Amino acid sequence: MPQPAATEPIVELPASEGMHVSGIVFASRELLGDEPGDVFDQVRAVATLPGIVEASYAMPDAHVGYGFPIGGVAATDITEGGVVSPGGVGFDISCGVRLMAAPVALGELHGDQLGRLLDALAALVPHGTGPGGLWKLQRRDLKRLLVEGAELTVAEGHGTEADLARIEDGGRLEGARADVVGKRALERGQSQLGSLGGGNHFLEVQVVDEVIDPERAAAFGLGEDQVVATVHCGSRGLGHQVCSDAIKQLQPAMDRAGITVPDPQLACAPVDSPEGRDYLAGMAAAANFARANRQLIGEAIRDAFEDVLGTRDVRLVYDVNHNMAARERHTVDGRDRELCVHRKGATLALPADSPQLPDDLRPHGQPVIVPGSMGTSSWVLAGDTGRAFASTCHGAGRQRSRAQARKRIHGNTLRDQLTGQGLEVRAKSAAGLAEEAPDAYKDVDEVVRVCEQVGLSRRVARLRPLGVVKG
């Protein structure tokens, strides 16, 4: 029997005061917490953007971010003056998650193999802030990579053609231009290609703890007790610099177009304007950098498994990003329209039968990988109804600021706690570890439960962490 509407975990914010559409927040009371006002205000502010259609959405893990909520989804109609806003993409352009599955069951790991695997991963994968990357390349090769993405990485011997079919857009986002990426962005990227970074970025070794949907799990190449590796990282300093540069450059365009927004952090430009086009071309370049970055780290993961367990047959299950604006066609108000869909801390979750999916995944819907907080579960989901422009959550969602988290626990205490739970921890910065304490995050199990209840995505399998490498 369907649930009565009043108990559905959905909050509607009616259009008012300059809002072109209403706000729709998919969240239970538990996820909203005691003070949801700030994130509601951001959802309402996004609804004032020129050309926005359908609704200003927030996913179940939403929390306050720069201008847009992290967990925000907003689409504008490109042919009707719709805008693109860097704040709707985020500073870490095309930050995302990659899941790789090893041909190894947990029971087959013996002695100190898990610890040695974590040692090998920590030694092979550059992690932490600042420079250091797996692939040192010339400036002209970096510029090529910004256009070709993971395709170039594979062409240069880092991975296989089969990998590309498991990356969004085949690993290469069209429309990227290197000439709009500034000198500082290029400098920062050149020394960081193939690196994890800091903050909430991590590399985990996990085990498939529970299979919820055996048919989809099998189609994704996942079985109970299987050992897997998850990588969460993005476009490092390059994407950050592209975003910062764009925010500065957009203000004149806004003045010229007479666009006013309720918050300077919502700086934007019509998609169909020189500034809008340049931002999207630079954003695509940073997205290609992020895809190549995760591809290189994926190869290093294979190297580590080969060193310790004698196999590099570690398959790429899927690589998703959760910080981008994409040109997509969707039906809105009965019309097929060309939209610019911002997903910031939100993941594309294509439903079954979507033409963009590779043949073998098409009947099942797009795989979505949702990292939990440290020491807690991560989830594999699949696209379901295509609601909210085919979007779903991206993680547990922060509920306490980094500063608040640091006050509550020292990094070394947390490391001892996690180690006491049997987790292998390889962390570069104690302060960084404390900022990512599990209680700084919402309950990821509740986040994915709500996603499933409202039709954003369905649960496929739950992953339990065995060891973590953190910057």
Added chain:
DNA sequence: ATGTAC
């Protein structure tokens, strides 16, 4: 997220 401020 981030050479955690230019």
